[in-house]
Amino acid sequence: MMWFEFNGIRSDELNIRVLRFRNPALPEFSDHYEYVPGRDGALLFPRPFGIREIEIDCLLLHESRTKRVQAIRELSQLFTRQEGSLVISDEPDVYYVGKLAGTFPLDAHKTLSSFTLVFRCQPFRYAIDTRELTFDMESNSVQYIANGGTAEAYPTIVIRAAYGEIQNPKITINDKYLLYNGVLTPNSAIEINTESFLATKSMGRDIVITGAYDTAEDNVLAMIDGEFGALFPGGNTFAYSSANGQRARIRLVWQERYL
Template sequence: MIDATADGKTFKSIGLGLKKHNIPVLPPTKDHSLEIAERDGELDFGSTYGARLINLECVLMADDTTLDYHRRVAQVAALFNAKKGDIVFTFADLPGRRYIGRYAGTLDIEKILWDGELTIPIKMGEHPFPVSDERVTELTIIQSPQVVSVQSTGDERASPIIVLTNVGTANLQSFKIMNEYLLEG
Protein backbone atom coordinates (compact mmCIF):
# COMPACT_ATOMS: atom_id res chain seq x y z
CA MET A 1 0.00 0.00 0.00
CA ILE A 2 1.08 3.57 -0.71
CA ASP A 3 1.04 6.04 2.17
CA ALA A 4 -1.12 9.01 1.21
CA THR A 5 -2.87 11.99 2.75
CA ALA A 6 -5.95 13.98 1.78
CA ASP A 7 -6.60 17.34 3.41
CA GLY A 8 -3.80 16.53 5.89
CA LYS A 9 -5.45 13.29 7.03
CA THR A 10 -3.78 9.94 6.34
CA PHE A 11 -5.71 7.38 4.35
CA LYS A 12 -4.81 4.76 6.99
CA SER A 13 -6.53 6.77 9.74
CA ILE A 14 -9.92 6.17 8.11
CA GLY A 15 -9.23 2.59 7.07
CA LEU A 16 -8.25 3.29 3.46
CA GLY A 17 -5.36 1.54 1.78
CA LEU A 18 -4.15 3.09 -1.48
CA LYS A 19 -3.30 0.28 -3.89
CA LYS A 20 -2.33 2.58 -6.77
CA HIS A 21 -2.88 6.01 -8.22
CA ASN A 22 -3.46 6.56 -11.92
CA ILE A 23 -2.06 9.99 -12.70
CA PRO A 24 -1.81 10.84 -16.42
CA VAL A 25 1.56 12.17 -17.53
CA LEU A 26 -0.07 15.42 -18.69
CA PRO A 27 -3.55 16.89 -18.47
CA PRO A 28 -5.63 16.64 -21.66
CA THR A 29 -5.26 19.50 -24.12
CA LYS A 30 -8.00 21.82 -25.26
CA ASP A 31 -7.41 22.87 -28.85
CA HIS A 32 -8.62 26.32 -29.88
CA SER A 33 -9.37 26.49 -33.58
CA LEU A 34 -11.92 27.95 -35.95
CA GLU A 35 -13.29 26.56 -39.18
CA ILE A 36 -14.25 29.13 -41.80
CA ALA A 37 -16.82 28.35 -44.47
CA GLU A 38 -15.45 27.78 -47.96
CA ARG A 39 -11.88 27.58 -46.63
CA ASP A 40 -9.84 24.41 -46.34
CA GLY A 41 -8.50 23.48 -42.94
CA GLU A 42 -8.96 25.58 -39.84
CA LEU A 43 -7.31 28.47 -38.08
CA ASP A 44 -5.23 27.25 -35.16
CA PHE A 45 -5.18 29.48 -32.08
CA GLY A 46 -3.05 27.09 -30.06
CA SER A 47 -4.02 24.93 -27.14
CA THR A 48 -4.25 24.98 -23.36
CA TYR A 49 -4.40 22.27 -20.76
CA GLY A 50 -7.71 21.15 -19.34
CA ALA A 51 -8.52 19.57 -15.99
CA ARG A 52 -6.48 16.48 -15.07
CA LEU A 53 -8.44 13.49 -13.78
CA ILE A 54 -6.70 11.05 -11.46
CA ASN A 55 -8.06 7.83 -10.01
CA LEU A 56 -7.12 6.49 -6.60
CA GLU A 57 -7.64 2.73 -6.38
CA CYS A 58 -8.27 1.88 -2.73
CA VAL A 59 -9.34 -0.84 -0.37
CA LEU A 60 -11.56 0.04 2.60
CA MET A 61 -10.58 -2.06 5.61
CA ALA A 62 -12.95 -2.56 8.55
CA ASP A 63 -12.88 -4.60 11.76
CA ASP A 64 -16.40 -5.96 11.27
CA THR A 65 -19.01 -6.14 8.50
CA THR A 66 -21.56 -3.81 10.07
CA LEU A 67 -20.79 -1.00 12.51
CA ASP A 68 -17.09 -0.46 11.78
CA TYR A 69 -17.60 -0.90 8.02
CA HIS A 70 -20.35 1.75 7.90
CA ARG A 71 -18.33 4.06 10.14
CA ARG A 72 -15.41 3.80 7.70
CA VAL A 73 -17.73 4.48 4.73
CA ALA A 74 -19.01 7.62 6.50
CA GLN A 75 -15.42 8.78 7.16
CA VAL A 76 -14.54 8.34 3.47
CA ALA A 77 -17.65 10.30 2.47
CA ALA A 78 -16.78 13.12 4.88
CA LEU A 79 -13.14 13.34 3.77
CA PHE A 80 -13.88 13.41 0.03
CA ASN A 81 -17.02 15.57 0.21
CA ALA A 82 -17.01 17.70 -2.96
CA LYS A 83 -18.68 20.57 -1.07
CA LYS A 84 -15.34 21.13 0.71
CA GLY A 85 -13.84 22.23 -2.61
CA ASP A 86 -10.25 21.56 -3.54
CA ILE A 87 -8.11 19.65 -1.07
CA VAL A 88 -4.42 18.76 -1.08
CA PHE A 89 -3.26 15.19 -1.75
CA THR A 90 0.22 13.83 -1.07
CA PHE A 91 1.68 10.44 -1.94
CA ALA A 92 4.73 8.88 -0.25
CA ASP A 93 6.05 7.58 -3.58
CA LEU A 94 5.92 11.12 -5.08
CA PRO A 95 7.77 13.16 -2.43
CA GLY A 96 7.76 16.94 -2.56
CA ARG A 97 4.64 17.12 -4.74
CA ARG A 98 1.16 18.18 -3.74
CA TYR A 99 -1.83 17.47 -5.93
CA ILE A 100 -4.77 19.86 -5.52
CA GLY A 101 -8.20 18.65 -6.55
CA ARG A 102 -11.63 17.54 -5.46
CA TYR A 103 -13.76 14.42 -5.62
CA ALA A 104 -15.64 14.37 -8.94
CA GLY A 105 -17.68 11.42 -10.18
CA THR A 106 -19.25 8.44 -8.46
CA LEU A 107 -18.01 6.50 -5.47
CA ASP A 108 -19.20 2.91 -5.72
CA ILE A 109 -17.84 0.51 -3.12
CA GLU A 110 -17.68 -3.18 -3.96
CA LYS A 111 -18.05 -4.89 -0.60
CA ILE A 112 -16.05 -8.10 -0.13
CA LEU A 113 -16.74 -9.64 3.32
CA TRP A 114 -15.14 -7.20 5.83
CA ASP A 115 -13.59 -4.90 3.27
CA GLY A 116 -14.57 -2.91 0.20
CA GLU A 117 -12.83 -1.93 -3.00
CA LEU A 118 -13.34 1.49 -4.53
CA THR A 119 -11.86 3.94 -6.99
CA ILE A 120 -11.92 7.58 -5.95
CA PRO A 121 -11.97 9.98 -8.94
CA ILE A 122 -10.21 13.30 -8.32
CA LYS A 123 -10.44 16.29 -10.67
CA MET A 124 -7.51 18.69 -10.69
CA GLY A 125 -9.44 21.58 -12.23
CA GLU A 126 -7.92 24.92 -11.31
CA HIS A 127 -4.49 23.39 -10.65
CA PRO A 128 -3.88 20.66 -13.29
CA PHE A 129 -0.19 20.42 -12.38
CA PRO A 130 1.21 19.27 -9.05
CA VAL A 131 2.69 21.91 -6.77
CA SER A 132 6.24 21.26 -5.64
CA ASP A 133 8.62 22.73 -3.14
CA GLU A 134 10.70 25.48 -4.67
CA ARG A 135 14.01 26.83 -3.53
CA VAL A 136 13.60 30.55 -2.96
CA THR A 137 16.60 32.84 -2.78
CA GLU A 138 15.84 36.19 -1.25
CA LEU A 139 18.01 38.99 -2.53
CA THR A 140 18.32 42.66 -1.73
CA ILE A 141 19.29 44.88 -4.64
CA ILE A 142 21.47 47.64 -3.26
CA GLN A 143 22.32 49.54 -6.40
CA SER A 144 20.45 49.88 -9.65
CA PRO A 145 20.42 48.97 -12.47
CA GLN A 146 21.22 45.37 -11.72
CA VAL A 147 20.28 42.16 -13.50
CA VAL A 148 18.87 39.42 -11.29
CA SER A 149 18.38 35.90 -12.65
CA VAL A 150 15.60 33.86 -11.07
CA GLN A 151 15.54 30.11 -11.59
CA SER A 152 12.70 27.82 -10.62
CA THR A 153 13.16 24.12 -9.95
CA GLY A 154 9.62 23.33 -11.14
CA ASP A 155 8.90 21.57 -14.42
CA GLU A 156 6.33 24.04 -15.79
CA ARG A 157 7.09 27.65 -16.76
CA ALA A 158 5.58 30.13 -14.30
CA SER A 159 5.73 33.89 -13.92
CA PRO A 160 7.57 35.18 -10.88
CA ILE A 161 5.83 37.30 -8.26
CA ILE A 162 7.78 40.49 -7.73
CA VAL A 163 7.17 42.50 -4.55
CA LEU A 164 8.60 45.99 -4.21
CA THR A 165 8.87 47.48 -0.72
CA ASN A 166 9.98 51.02 -0.04
CA VAL A 167 11.87 50.93 3.26
CA GLY A 168 12.82 54.61 3.07
CA THR A 169 10.84 57.72 3.94
CA ALA A 170 11.03 59.38 0.50
CA ASN A 171 8.47 58.63 -2.19
CA LEU A 172 9.70 56.70 -5.21
CA GLN A 173 9.48 58.86 -8.32
CA SER A 174 9.77 55.97 -10.79
CA PHE A 175 10.91 52.41 -11.22
CA LYS A 176 11.27 50.03 -14.14
CA ILE A 177 10.89 46.25 -14.28
CA MET A 178 11.80 44.34 -17.42
CA ASN A 179 10.81 40.70 -17.71
CA GLU A 180 12.61 39.00 -20.55
CA TYR A 181 12.28 35.34 -21.52
CA LEU A 182 15.07 33.30 -23.00
CA LEU A 183 13.69 31.78 -26.19
CA GLU A 184 14.83 28.25 -26.90
CA GLY A 185 15.78 27.74 -30.52
Protein backbone atom coordinates in the same frame (compact mmCIF):
# COMPACT_ATOMS: atom_id res chain seq x y z
CA MET B 1 3.37 1.22 1.00
CA MET B 2 1.27 3.43 -1.24
CA TRP B 3 -0.75 6.27 0.27
CA PHE B 4 -2.41 9.57 -0.50
CA GLU B 5 -3.08 12.69 1.55
CA PHE B 6 -5.95 15.07 0.86
CA ASN B 7 -6.25 18.32 2.79
CA GLY B 8 -3.96 16.95 5.52
CA ILE B 9 -5.87 13.64 5.92
CA ARG B 10 -3.77 10.55 5.23
CA SER B 11 -5.34 7.47 3.69
CA ASP B 12 -4.03 5.21 6.47
CA GLU B 13 -5.84 7.40 9.04
CA LEU B 14 -9.09 6.22 7.38
CA ASN B 15 -7.94 2.56 7.24
CA ILE B 16 -7.61 2.84 3.46
CA ARG B 17 -5.09 0.66 1.65
CA VAL B 18 -4.13 2.08 -1.75
CA LEU B 19 -3.89 -0.49 -4.55
CA ARG B 20 -3.12 1.63 -7.60
CA PHE B 21 -2.91 5.16 -8.96
CA ARG B 22 -4.03 6.04 -12.46
CA ASN B 23 -2.60 9.45 -13.19
CA PRO B 24 -2.39 10.68 -16.80
CA ALA B 25 0.99 11.83 -18.06
CA LEU B 26 -0.51 15.19 -19.13
CA PRO B 27 -3.66 17.14 -18.37
CA GLU B 28 -6.44 17.33 -20.94
CA PHE B 29 -5.77 19.51 -23.96
CA SER B 30 -7.56 19.96 -27.25
CA ASP B 31 -5.97 22.18 -29.88
CA HIS B 32 -8.09 23.77 -32.57
CA TYR B 33 -7.13 23.50 -36.24
CA GLU B 34 -8.58 25.85 -38.82
CA TYR B 35 -8.66 24.57 -42.40
CA VAL B 36 -8.22 27.27 -45.06
CA PRO B 37 -9.56 26.57 -48.57
CA GLY B 38 -6.77 26.25 -51.09
CA ARG B 39 -4.08 25.85 -48.42
CA ASP B 40 -2.36 22.60 -47.51
CA GLY B 41 -2.63 21.48 -43.93
CA ALA B 42 -4.30 23.64 -41.28
CA LEU B 43 -3.60 26.58 -38.99
CA LEU B 44 -3.00 25.65 -35.36
CA PHE B 45 -4.75 27.60 -32.58
CA PRO B 46 -3.50 26.19 -29.24
CA ARG B 47 -5.99 26.10 -26.39
CA PRO B 48 -5.38 26.18 -22.63
CA PHE B 49 -4.98 22.96 -20.66
CA GLY B 50 -8.05 21.38 -19.16
CA ILE B 51 -8.37 19.31 -15.99
CA ARG B 52 -6.49 16.23 -14.82
CA GLU B 53 -8.39 13.28 -13.32
CA ILE B 54 -6.49 11.08 -10.87
CA GLU B 55 -8.07 7.72 -10.06
CA ILE B 56 -7.11 5.84 -6.90
CA ASP B 57 -8.14 2.20 -6.42
CA CYS B 58 -8.62 1.51 -2.70
CA LEU B 59 -9.48 -1.12 -0.11
CA LEU B 60 -11.24 -0.12 3.10
CA LEU B 61 -10.34 -2.45 5.98
CA HIS B 62 -12.83 -3.21 8.78
CA GLU B 63 -13.29 -6.01 11.31
CA SER B 64 -17.08 -6.30 11.38
CA ARG B 65 -20.29 -4.90 9.91
CA THR B 66 -20.45 -2.29 12.67
CA LYS B 67 -16.86 -1.25 12.03
CA ARG B 68 -17.59 -1.14 8.30
CA VAL B 69 -20.47 1.30 8.76
CA GLN B 70 -18.27 3.54 10.90
CA ALA B 71 -15.36 3.34 8.45
CA ILE B 72 -17.61 4.27 5.52
CA ARG B 73 -18.96 7.25 7.44
CA GLU B 74 -15.43 8.49 8.05
CA LEU B 75 -14.85 8.62 4.29
CA SER B 76 -16.97 11.77 4.29
CA GLN B 77 -13.85 13.60 5.51
CA LEU B 78 -12.62 13.43 1.92
CA PHE B 79 -15.55 15.56 0.75
CA THR B 80 -14.95 19.29 0.39
CA ARG B 81 -16.98 22.00 -1.31
CA GLN B 82 -13.81 23.81 -2.33
CA GLU B 83 -10.62 22.48 -3.90
CA GLY B 84 -7.88 21.17 -1.64
CA SER B 85 -4.36 19.78 -1.93
CA LEU B 86 -3.75 16.17 -2.96
CA VAL B 87 -0.41 14.39 -2.46
CA ILE B 88 0.21 10.84 -3.66
CA SER B 89 3.05 8.56 -2.63
CA ASP B 90 4.23 8.16 -6.24
CA GLU B 91 5.18 11.87 -6.25
CA PRO B 92 5.75 13.03 -2.67
CA ASP B 93 7.58 16.20 -3.77
CA VAL B 94 4.55 17.77 -5.48
CA TYR B 95 0.86 18.29 -4.82
CA TYR B 96 -2.24 18.69 -6.95
CA VAL B 97 -5.16 21.07 -6.44
CA GLY B 98 -8.62 19.53 -6.82
CA LYS B 99 -11.54 17.75 -5.19
CA LEU B 100 -13.55 14.55 -5.46
CA ALA B 101 -15.26 14.35 -8.84
CA GLY B 102 -18.36 12.73 -7.35
CA THR B 103 -19.65 9.90 -5.22
CA PHE B 104 -18.27 6.36 -5.56
CA PRO B 105 -19.86 2.92 -5.14
CA LEU B 106 -18.41 0.42 -2.66
CA ASP B 107 -18.13 -3.33 -3.20
CA ALA B 108 -18.60 -4.31 0.45
CA HIS B 109 -17.55 -7.59 2.08
CA LYS B 110 -17.25 -8.72 5.68
CA THR B 111 -13.76 -7.41 6.43
CA LEU B 112 -13.03 -5.13 3.50
CA SER B 113 -14.66 -2.95 0.86
CA SER B 114 -13.22 -1.90 -2.50
CA PHE B 115 -13.83 1.37 -4.32
CA THR B 116 -12.22 3.91 -6.63
CA LEU B 117 -11.75 7.58 -5.78
CA VAL B 118 -11.64 10.04 -8.65
CA PHE B 119 -10.09 13.46 -7.96
CA ARG B 120 -10.69 16.16 -10.55
CA CYS B 121 -7.63 18.40 -10.40
CA GLN B 122 -6.20 21.53 -11.96
CA PRO B 123 -3.71 20.79 -14.75
CA PHE B 124 -0.42 21.50 -12.97
CA ARG B 125 1.60 19.82 -10.26
CA TYR B 126 2.91 22.24 -7.61
CA ALA B 127 6.22 21.80 -5.78
CA ILE B 128 5.81 21.11 -2.06
CA ASP B 129 8.80 23.32 -1.26
CA THR B 130 8.41 27.05 -1.89
CA ARG B 131 11.25 28.90 -3.63
CA GLU B 132 12.27 32.21 -2.07
CA LEU B 133 14.99 34.69 -3.00
CA THR B 134 15.88 37.99 -1.30
CA PHE B 135 18.40 40.44 -2.72
CA ASP B 136 19.28 44.13 -2.73
CA MET B 137 19.08 45.68 -6.18
CA GLU B 138 20.45 48.97 -7.44
CA SER B 139 18.22 50.93 -9.78
CA ASN B 140 18.63 49.80 -13.42
CA SER B 141 20.14 46.45 -12.43
CA VAL B 142 19.29 42.90 -13.51
CA GLN B 143 19.16 39.56 -11.74
CA TYR B 144 18.96 36.14 -13.38
CA ILE B 145 16.38 33.74 -11.91
CA ALA B 146 16.31 29.98 -12.56
CA ASN B 147 12.94 28.24 -12.56
CA GLY B 148 13.36 24.47 -12.31
CA GLY B 149 9.75 23.62 -13.18
CA THR B 150 8.42 22.50 -16.56
CA ALA B 151 5.66 25.14 -16.67
CA GLU B 152 5.58 28.87 -16.06
CA ALA B 153 5.34 30.05 -12.44
CA TYR B 154 3.78 33.26 -11.13
CA PRO B 155 5.77 34.80 -8.26
CA THR B 156 4.87 37.15 -5.45
CA ILE B 157 7.19 40.15 -5.48
CA VAL B 158 7.83 42.34 -2.44
CA ILE B 159 9.65 45.65 -3.01
CA ARG B 160 10.79 47.23 0.27
CA ALA B 161 12.20 50.73 0.70
CA ALA B 162 14.97 49.50 2.99
CA TYR B 163 17.39 52.29 2.02
CA GLY B 164 15.10 55.29 1.78
CA GLU B 165 12.18 56.61 -0.22
CA ILE B 166 11.52 54.96 -3.59
CA GLN B 167 9.69 56.82 -6.32
CA ASN B 168 7.81 54.88 -8.99
CA PRO B 169 9.48 51.47 -8.60
CA LYS B 170 9.38 49.33 -11.72
CA ILE B 171 10.15 45.64 -12.14
CA THR B 172 10.46 43.72 -15.39
CA ILE B 173 10.23 39.94 -15.67
CA ASN B 174 11.65 38.92 -19.04
CA ASP B 175 9.72 41.23 -21.40
CA LYS B 176 6.81 42.25 -19.14
CA TYR B 177 6.96 45.19 -16.74
CA LEU B 178 4.97 46.38 -13.72
CA LEU B 179 5.23 50.03 -12.68
CA TYR B 180 3.93 51.39 -9.38
CA ASN B 181 2.84 55.00 -9.87
CA GLY B 182 3.48 56.10 -6.33
CA VAL B 183 6.02 56.55 -3.56
CA LEU B 184 7.27 54.00 -1.05
CA THR B 185 8.16 55.81 2.18
CA PRO B 186 11.22 54.54 4.11
CA ASN B 187 10.81 50.91 5.31
CA SER B 188 7.40 50.53 3.66
CA ALA B 189 6.78 47.90 0.99
CA ILE B 190 4.55 46.97 -1.89
CA GLU B 191 3.57 43.35 -2.54
CA ILE B 192 2.58 42.23 -6.04
CA ASN B 193 1.03 38.78 -6.50
CA THR B 194 1.32 37.96 -10.21
CA GLU B 195 -0.82 34.80 -9.88
CA SER B 196 -3.80 36.42 -8.15
CA PHE B 197 -3.41 39.83 -9.87
CA LEU B 198 -3.17 41.67 -6.56
CA ALA B 199 -1.08 44.63 -5.41
CA THR B 200 -1.03 45.82 -1.79
CA LYS B 201 1.09 48.10 0.40
CA SER B 202 2.43 47.19 3.83
CA MET B 203 0.80 48.48 7.04
CA GLY B 204 3.83 50.58 7.93
CA ARG B 205 3.94 52.36 4.60
CA ASP B 206 2.75 55.89 5.50
CA ILE B 207 2.87 55.92 9.30
CA VAL B 208 6.19 57.77 9.08
CA ILE B 209 4.47 60.67 7.31
CA THR B 210 0.84 60.66 8.49
CA GLY B 211 1.04 58.79 11.78
CA ALA B 212 -1.96 56.74 10.72
CA TYR B 213 -2.86 53.54 8.89
CA ASP B 214 -5.22 54.04 5.97
CA THR B 215 -6.91 50.72 5.12
CA ALA B 216 -8.23 52.22 1.90
CA GLU B 217 -4.70 51.99 0.51
CA ASP B 218 -4.41 48.22 1.05
CA ASN B 219 -5.31 47.53 -2.57
CA VAL B 220 -3.19 49.64 -4.90
CA LEU B 221 -3.84 47.71 -8.11
CA ALA B 222 -5.25 50.85 -9.74
CA MET B 223 -1.80 52.44 -9.35
CA ILE B 224 -0.07 49.62 -11.25
CA ASP B 225 0.69 49.85 -14.97
CA GLY B 226 1.93 47.06 -17.21
CA GLU B 227 1.43 43.29 -17.35
CA PHE B 228 1.82 40.50 -14.80
CA GLY B 229 4.81 38.47 -15.95
CA ALA B 230 5.73 34.84 -15.35
CA LEU B 231 8.93 32.90 -14.67
CA PHE B 232 9.36 30.48 -17.54
CA PRO B 233 11.12 27.11 -17.26
CA GLY B 234 14.87 27.65 -17.24
CA GLY B 235 16.55 31.06 -17.05
CA ASN B 236 14.70 34.36 -16.59
CA THR B 237 15.73 38.02 -16.33
CA PHE B 238 14.45 40.18 -13.48
CA ALA B 239 15.15 43.93 -13.70
CA TYR B 240 14.46 46.76 -11.25
CA SER B 241 14.52 50.54 -11.59
CA SER B 242 13.11 53.60 -9.82
CA ALA B 243 12.46 57.20 -10.82
CA ASN B 244 14.82 58.58 -8.16
CA GLY B 245 17.54 55.94 -8.58
CA GLN B 246 17.03 54.46 -5.10
CA ARG B 247 17.99 50.85 -4.50
CA ALA B 248 15.53 48.40 -2.96
CA ARG B 249 15.34 45.13 -1.08
CA ILE B 250 13.34 42.67 -3.18
CA ARG B 251 11.91 39.30 -2.22
CA LEU B 252 10.55 36.76 -4.70
CA VAL B 253 8.41 33.84 -3.58
CA TRP B 254 7.03 31.22 -5.95
CA GLN B 255 6.21 27.56 -6.33
CA GLU B 256 7.58 25.68 -9.27
CA ARG B 257 4.94 24.04 -11.42
CA TYR B 258 5.08 20.92 -13.57
CA LEU B 259 2.92 19.49 -16.31
